[in-house]
Amino acid sequence: GAVVSQHPSWVICKSGTSVKIECRSLDFQATTMFWYRQFPKQSLMLMATSNEGSKATYEQGVEKDKFLINHASLTLSTLTVTSAHPEDSSFYICSASETGRGYSPLHFGNGTRLTVT
Amino acid sequence: EDQVTQSPEALRLQEGESSSLNCSYTVSGLRGLFWYRQDPGKGPEFLFTLYSAGEEKEKERLKATLTKKESFLHITAPKPEDSATYLCAVRLRYNFNKFYFGSGTKLNVKP
Numbered sequence: 001g002a003v004v005s006q007h008p009s010w011v012i013c014k015s016g017t018s019v020k021i022e023c024r025s026l027d028f029q030a031t032t033m034f035w036y037r038q039f040p041k042q043s044l045m046l047m048a049t050s051n052e053g054s055k056a057t058y059e060q061g062v063e064k065d066k067f068l069i070n071h072a073s074l075t076l077s078t079l080t081v082t083s084a085h086p087e088d089s090s091f092y093i094c095s096a097s098e099t100g101r102g103y104s105p106l107h108f109g110n111g112t113r114l115t116v117t
Numbered sequence: 118e119d120q121v122t123q124s125p126e127a128l129r130l131q132e133g134e135s136s137s138l139n140c141s142y143t144v145s146g147l148r149g150l151f152w153y154r155q156d157p158g159k160g161p162e163f164l165f166t167l168y169s170a171g172e173e174k175e176k177e178r179l180k181a182t183l184t185k186k187e188s189f190l191h192i193t194a195p196k197p198e199d200s201a202t203y204l205c206a207v208r209l210r211y212n213f214n215k216f217y218f219g220s221g222t223k224l225n226v227k228p
Contacts, residue, residue, distance in 0.1 A: 006160070032214055043204065043220040044161075093160045102213045103168065105151040106206070108160035 001027050006094050006109025013084055013116055021079045021112045023094030029074040030096035034106065035067075038091045047092075050077040074099065084116045119144045121207055123219035130195055130226050138190040138203055138222045146210030150188050152181050153204040155221070161204055195226045 003026040013019050023033055031052045036044040048069050049057040056069035066088075068080040077096075081088055091113050095106040122141045130136055142150065149168050153161035165174040167183040174181045178199065180191040190203055202221045209215040 002163075004160075034216070044218050049214060091158075095160075103149050103166075103208070105149065105163050105166050105208075106216055107163060108153075110160045111158070113158070 002098065002104075002107045003027055004094065004096055004107045004109040006112055008112060009110060010113040011115070013114070015085055015116055016083055018080055018082045019084055019114060021081075021092055021094070021114075023077045023079070023096070023109055025075045025096045025098075025107075028096075028098045029100075030077075031074060031099040033071060033077040033094055033096045035069065035077075035079050036093045036095065038093060038111075044093065052077075081114065084114070086116045089114055089116045119207075119209065119215075119217055121205060121217045121219040123203075123205060123222050125222060126220070127223045128225070130192075130224070132196055132226055132228050133194045135191070135193045135195070137192070138224070139187060140190070140205035140219055141187040142205075142207050142217075143186075144207055144209055144217065148208040148210040148213055150183055151206045151208070152179075152188070152190055153206065155202045155204060164203075192224070195224070197226045197228050200224055200226045 005024045007022045033050040035047045047062045050069045050071040052071045058064045071077040093111040095108045098104045120143045124139045152164040155161040165181040170185045172183050178193050182189050202223045204221045206218045
């Protein structure tokens, strides 16, 4: 149980275009989902906390206009990288914790490798 | 300040050579401590949850323990397939949407 599906697993796009990444909790509901970015050989860096039905909370230094987050339902959050540039190339990972289970862990998707050319 | 520190950063073991990974935490209140395994190019895979000091969890060659200040992930007779980065994270008691991650220990088990 507690499976998080992230799609696509990799994407290559041209500079200036936008890319959407989907994160779904398959067998549980998630009021809150989290988006992370991971640079090579580094740990997870929290970008934003996504809240179902309300605005996302962004970490300091993360541009909310570049990284648009929508949490449309209790099982789906999306991250859109707008006007992507090569410096946005990275590994993006989403995660979720089961709603109503305040002691449960985060469950992670398998990540999306974004390459901007 | 809430903080999670993992050591060592990297660990090389021979197959069969047991060892331990450390996760030290300083938080205002602990709701749960979690261990994950991350393979290159993949998202972290959940391993264990520990809630209170003295608790232990086991899974195959892995055993996680918890005290009031730290957690250990013991690896008994490791195999090359145990090579991965191991992450620990804490969930706060008073802000349950806050998770703090350590920087990870990269384990390399040589055959």
